[in-house]
Amino acid sequence: MSARVLVVDDIPFNVRLLEAKLSAEYYDVITANSGAEALEIIKSEPPDIVLLDVMMPEMDGFEVCRRIKADPATALLPVIMVTALNEQSDRVTGLEAGADDFLTKPAQPELLIPTVIARADKARLLSSLAEHARVKENEERLRCLLENAADSIIVFAPDGRILDVNGQALKSLGYSRLEMF
Secondary structure, eight states: OOOEEEEEOSSHHHHHHHHHHHHHTTOEEEEESSHHHHHHHHHHSOOSEEEEOSOOSSSOHHHHHHHHHHSTTTTTSOEEEEESOOOHHHHHHHHHHTOSEEEESSOOHHHHHHHHHHHHHHHHHHHHHHHHHHHHHHHHHHHHHHHTOTTOOEEEOTTSOEEESSOHHHHHHTOSSBOOO
16 A cells, blocks of 8 residues: 655645655655645545645744644654755754654655655554554453443444443443443
8 A cells, every 4th residue: 555645835846746756656645735735634634644845825834743743643643844944953943843854855856755665654653553552452441341341231332432321330430431442
């Protein structure tokens, strides 16, 4: 499965250039022309990695990165800043905003592609580990519920929730209902 890469830049030429380079390497590329559009895309169809320009009108890339990293749902999403800024202070600002890497334009394919591959692979691994941890946590919660549910009727809802009809077991565990997913 190809990694989904979100390219965010307000200059159409830059977007097309990165899109062409990444598509040639079989990445699924989606694009945004502003920080606000990028945040909407991330919310509705999350990518595996974000290539983010810094200098954009209305909301710069530093702020977009801060918002991505501040949201628990997207905090682990890798963000690579690809920008014409090349001062050490800009790099520090990007890393402080939460960027995972900082590349200077023009992005050289021999540097960009391996960086994207490494970050996408790392994102997939982290996602897999997080999913494994969620499954283990849910198994433990279910085991605990079942051990404490001698007089309870347990209903497995179609949306993945586990409901205790009489509520005694859940109340003893401090839940009004137990969410599985």
